[in-house]
Amino acid sequence: MHSNPPNDIPDIVIGRLPIYLRALNRLAQDGHEVTSSHELGQLLGISSAQIRKDLSHFGGFGKQGTGYQIAYLEEKLRQVLKVNREWEVALVGAGDLGTALAHYGGFSERGFNITCVFDNSAEKIGRSLNGFHIQSIDDIATTIPSRGIKMAMIAVPAKNAQEVADKLIAAGVRAILNYAPINLNVPPEVRVQYIDPVIHMQRMTYYLP
């Protein structure tokens, strides 16, 4: 399915690294300098063995008897995840959701900068959103390759999402955060992550009386 580049680290391990990183940020903010797999595990509801095993895929970042230097481990995890630099991101869809995403400060705070916005509505094209001109969807084919953009967010209706994904991929995008409530068919070299809050709600009702 997916190629796991370096030495075939399980995707499920990669998926936990951002969670660890977020917990480390928080510990650092709270003034901690050192932590342990046990403390992290408590905080996250994960076994300490799993944390040690996950981290050991990438090297020995701790010291026996002491634990992990938080700043050092953060730096190493940022390196592994390639988030020790900024990423340019394209946003497709300038409706309510797209507008909310463009205004959300959390992306650029953590290194993801939305630097171009596309929509197919004649009314919106040419207007400005968060300092960027809304471009036609047809401009994806030229703007994205010329700027070397590799990441995009899709915030268009479900019926247009596959078509938009195809255009993004043809233009060189290799990672898509998809807010449309639909599964995308993409070639194996493209990563997709899905955000559909209703799916999360439906997953919880099962357990309610």
Place this chain on the structure above:
Amino acid sequence: MHSNPPNDIPDIVIGRLPIYLRALNRLAQDGHEVTSSHELGQLLGISSAQIRKDLSHFGGFGKQGTGYQIAYLEEKLRQVLKVNREWEVALVGAGDLGTALAHYGGFSERGFNITCVFDNSAEKIGRSLNGFHIQSIDDIATTIPSRGIKMAMIAVPAKNAQEVADKLIAAGVRAILNYAPINLNVPPEVRVQYIDPVIHMQRMTYYLP
């Protein structure tokens, strides 16, 4: 950890049912009446064996040689997930994100109605959001039990999220959709789902060159 009520169905199976349901909705919209585990699997990138095994936890919903009647399977999955009725949902946090959530039509379309909104800012309390008065966070303790609300969304800053979760749980909430970028500590009878788009972005950069 979590109690899986009926007959201890794995949580990972429950997590796939909403995905199946979404795909079935789509097939029905497109005019299909019947589908098969193979067709669903193609659509979702999941093996047909897994789909059959998942569904078989809840009964035999298909017919050999034919497949599944889409409308019937949808109905059955809605029953299993308890989404064949409407759910009242409390929203905590009326900032940019909370406002976007209150205005998002996708929740009520699929049976989740945000019917009360809480915020701790004096400016916002008493104002209206999407037809509902914004109440003080202190009102959680009375409003939520009196209406029997069991689900909530948290859209407050990370530093307030645990405190808000504690109040919601004390008031009877048993399922939380948490948009704050922090892990919540909750008792085992409470379900939490997390939405942090940056986590999804960081999970993809690993695979980019």
Place this chain on the structure above:
DNA sequence: TAGATTGTTAATCGATTAACAATC
């Protein structure tokens, strides 16, 4: 040194897949 915690190996656990009899 004594205590603590890592990194790693082996054992366990659970999830996915393959295969096929049943049957529509």
Place this chain on the structure above:
DNA sequence: TAGATTGTTAATCGATTAACAATC
């Protein structure tokens, strides 16, 4: 009937956990 597809069992695969020597 012949073809197709389910539901289920057994086999495989992979992930988690337990345990402990190494060592700070």
